[in-house]
Every structure is written in structure tokens, then in C-alpha cells.
Amino acid sequence: MKKGVLLVNLGSPDSTEVKDVKRYLDQFLMDERVIDVPYLVRAFIVRGIILRTRPKKSAEAYKRIWWEEGSPLIVLTERLQKKVQQLVDIPVSIAMRYGNPSLEAGMRELASQGVTEILLVPLYPQFAMATTETILVLAEKLRSTKFPNIRFTEIPAFYSHPDYVRVLSESIKEALQEKDWNHILFSYHGVPERHIKKSDITKSHCKIDGQCCQSSSPAHQYCYRHQCYETTKQVAEYLGLKEGTYSTSFQSRLGRDPWLQPYTDQTIENMAHQGVNKLAVVTPAFVSDCLETLEEIGMEGKDEFLENGGSEFHLIPCLNDRNDWAQVLSRWVSEWAAEPESVTHV
Template identity: 40%
Template sequence: MAKKGILLVNLGTPDSPSTADVKRYLDEFLMDPRVIDINPIARTLLVRGIITPFRSPKSAKLYQAIWDPKTGSPLLHYSLLQQKALQERLGDEYMVELAMRYQKPSIESALERLKTALVEEIQVIPMFPQYASASTGSVYEKIMGLVGKWPTSPNISFINSFHDNELMIETFADNALKYNPETYDHVLFSFHGLPQRQLVKADHTHNHCLKSSSCCETLTDVNRFCYSAQSHHTAKLIAEKLNIPKEKYTICFQSRLGNDPWVQPYTSEIVAKLANEGKKRLLVFCPAFVADCLETIYEVTTEYGDEFKSLGGEHVQLVESLNDSPKFIEALAGMVSPPAP
């Protein structure tokens, strides 16, 4: 019986924390027109003329700070564990492959392995709980561009998002329980940021995004594919699971780039605001990430932690990501449709 192929795709990571490898990764990532969605000439000048030459050495130092001498990149390490665990959970009727949208293991090589194995169909699971054009949408485009060149291809399906997956929500909640959330002054749900213009582009009604600043706070039929609305919904579900009252948590967005307005409020500004209000202990979730990486391990724990302390705070505690939690592997398995008889 032919196997069904499962392709897990995460964002990507440099091959090493060297400046050259980080530059290569940033160049591929930021040159994606879905990531920096501006005029191609302007994008090239911005990325290759300004961002990567100046940012690569700085980013390399950050990667060096989180790089494990034995397992290397945390994102790749946990992604490989997820692949292995899902393969074991699904069994021999499936072939589970892992790819990164940028750098290695490449999507092209993973697809070639699935094609060589003669799988009867391929189900793609972009490892981004909330849909965004710059992440999930980019994966769609890359895969269809490659498979579209094949003389023949199997059926291909995609998981659009899993922002409200019950087992995923439970995993984040379980990871937080060991820190006793009720003992913290405030809880942050910090999601990866996006330029505001990308949310407006995703509004097919062309007016919903412009009606009010609170349009993302409730998930509806109109904004159900909106990254910000899905992020708010994820945070609310985790808060409800842990009985965190609304006044005790804030939804915010990190990792902005450039001077254009991004989705707000910004995590850095919220951290400063809470410190100025006299808050001493913060608990931080990053529910846009399924594996711990630079944005969680370093940006939250070190950058925001140091900033918070410099303003009078005492401690910022990161809630670990989903990583290879058995419950999250079960969540992935639940997304997989059974092979054809």
C-alpha cells in the first residue's frame, strides 16, 4: 500500500551562528516578497544594501547565545524531535518529512524525498498556529511553485491554521502550570509582529480593518483568516483554560522591523509600561511559535527580561513552547487525515 506523505514546515534557521550563515539566512528570508511586501527594487536595496550587512553580525551574536554545542539550533532541534515523534505516532502508513521555508532542510529536498517514495498524497502542515501571508501563505506559494513543475503530482492538501486547537491550547496551559500563573503580577501573550499593511491587505472586505482599533479582539466570519484576530483568539483560549482574568493579561506583538507601523501594542512598550506601574513579575507566553527559538529564548528571556529589570521589575518568566510535548504531537496527529483505503 502506498504511503501518505506528511510535510511539516517551519520558518527556518541559519546553518550555524556564524555571520556568513546568518547573513545567508536573513537574505533568503527577507527577500521573500511575502515577508517584505514592497517594490522589488526597493526590497533589494533595503535588504541587501542595509539590513543584512548591518544586522547579520548583530544577529549572529544572538544566535551564538542560544546555540547548543551538541544540538545546534533550538528551532531545528525541536523540529526534528517533532518529526520523529509524529512519525512514531502515525506509523508505517505515513512518511513524515521536515522542511524549513528558508535554508535547510529545504522544502525542495523534502518534496523530492516524498516523490521518490511514491506517496499517494501529501498533507502539508505549516507549523504556524495563526495564518499569515508572510508565513503560511509563503509556504503554500513555495510548495505549489515547486510541485507545479512536476510532470505528475499527488493530491496535496494544507492545514490553514490551528490557532484554536484544543490540545495545543492545553499544552501551553500545562507548560504554564508549573510556574503557578496566579503568583505573577501580569501575564503577556506576546506574538510575532507583522506590518499593519499586511493585515489590511488580508481584509477582503476592504473596510473591516479600518472600522475600529478593536476589530481583531473578536474572531468572526469576516476576520477569521486575520493573523491578529486569530492571535487574540488563541490568547483568550489559553487564558480561559488557566482562569486568568482579562484585566490580568495583555496581548502584544514583538520583533518589529523598520519604521513602518506594525501590529500593536508592541511587547517592548508593554513591558516598560508594566514596570512603570510597579509590576515586579511577568509571565510570558509566545503562542505564535511551536518550538523555542531566538524570538522566545533570547528576545523574551534576555532582552525583555533585562529591560524589565532596568526599569525596576524583578523577573520575566518565559512559558516554554510546545516543542516535543506528547500532547502537541497528539494534536499534530489529529490534524492528519487517514490515508485512502
């Protein structure tokens, strides 16, 4: 069997034109694992309400962060792919869960090179039904209907893998080396609380009460909230951060249902009011800078902090195409490729 690798990221509109942003948002928000309500209700919410006004606003936001080469997320993923490809002996392709290049296109590119066994690498450190799970579900659907001769090996969530913790920690250390700061905020993408409970394989452990994430349970294998807090904890230990100098929050909520708290925007405002005048923010739910990091945090979050009394705000870049991150991925790939059978080693 010939092996290949598919690096899968979230995705991006093809351009900053409203029509392209609308098409992208429709595909994203109509995913039943993103807005997990019955189809007709989801269609009413998305196509009857959100897509009437949101695309124009989102298009303006994308224009603020768009690069000359295109979408930052796409460009950075391409750069990462090229670096990994230079370090391994098997084909490496990229795909996006939403937008282009599609998951089907990525699988087809590998299949055209004779690949029959694919290592799927969702570029999300923490597992969530709206990120990792939706990639795996669509990939299996495509495999069974269009690529029946292909086998998958899925790389598990790497939120606490020593290699990931090390490169994330080193990236933070480098970014703050010559910066003066009072507090580091670990801001993760938010999800509805019901997603946490739906992902609970024990059907009883996750109560989101401040204690369940700290007590051992098989539920943690798929608990996004636990995995976020564990990433923060391990990075803080690696960097030797003192208690009270860092915290965790969750950004980007939609609708009126309760989402994971504390909310990032409220946290940033409160910190400015409470005397934190030099704030650094890192976004470990993303490995590539994108709209949610560059615009929501780097622009909106910064403005909010400064307008409420803060004096310095620093957005720490994602891992992007850092050499040490590419080396970690290439080592995971090479170890998998060397196995005689499909073995998930990470």
C-alpha cells in the same frame, strides 16, 4: 495514493557564522511576502542597507542561544517529527521555509518514499501572509514545476482548535505551577499593519480600530491580529485568568511603517514601571523555541524588565516536542490519513 506529512517551520541559519546568517537573512527578507514592496525597492532595503550591518549583530544573537546539537528551532522540530512518526503509520518529514532542510528537500524525501499526497502542516497556529501563506505559495510552485504528481492537503490555522488551546494552556499551567507571578503577557510576532489589510478577503472589514477583531466577519479566516487575540482569549478562559492579569502584545518590528501594537518591548518596560514585579511571558505565535523567544524575550526582554524595576521574569517555553503536542499532531495526521479522499478536518 500513498500519503505523507510535511511539517514546515520557519527556518534557521546553518551556523552562527556571519556568512551563513547573511545568506539566511537574504533569503528570508527578500521574500515578497515578508517585505512586500517592489523587488528593486526590497533589494535596496535588504541588500543595500540591512545586510551591511544586521548579519554580524544577528550572528552574535544566534551564538547566545545556539545548542551543541545546532539551531534550537531545527533540533526541536526534528524531535517533534520523530515523536509524531512513532505515532503514525505514514511517512513524516520536516522542511524549513528558509534555510535547510528546504521545502523542496522535504518534498523530495517524501516523493522518494512513493508519497503522492502530502498533508502540509505549517507550524504556525495563526495565519499570516509572511508565514503560512508564503509556505503554501512556494509549495504550490514547487509542486507544479518539480513534483506534478503530488497532491496537497493544507492544514488550516489552528489558533482556536480545542486541542491546541488545551495543550498550550496546560503548558502554561505547568510552567507557572511553582512560580509566583503578577501578570502573563501573550507576546506574538509582529507584522506590518498593511499585511492585515492585504489579507482581508472582504477588502473592507479590517480597520485595526479595536473593534473589527471583535465583530464577526469572513475576514477572520485570514486575519492574523484577530487570531492572536482569539488565542489569548481562549487560553485565558481555559485557565480561568482574571481580567487585568494578562494582556497581548506584538514583538519584532522592522522599519518605520506602523506594525501591530502594543509593542512587546514597550509593554514590558511599562509594566515594570507600573508595579508589575513578577512577569511571565508566553509566545503563542511560535510552536518551537527560537531566536525570537530565547534571545529577544528570554534575554533582552528579561534584562529590560529587571533594569526598569521588575524583580522576576519567567519565559514560558513553546510547545516544542511536548508529548501531548506530538499526540495532537499525530491524531490530526491519522484522521486525515484515514479519509478516502483529501479532506481538511482540523
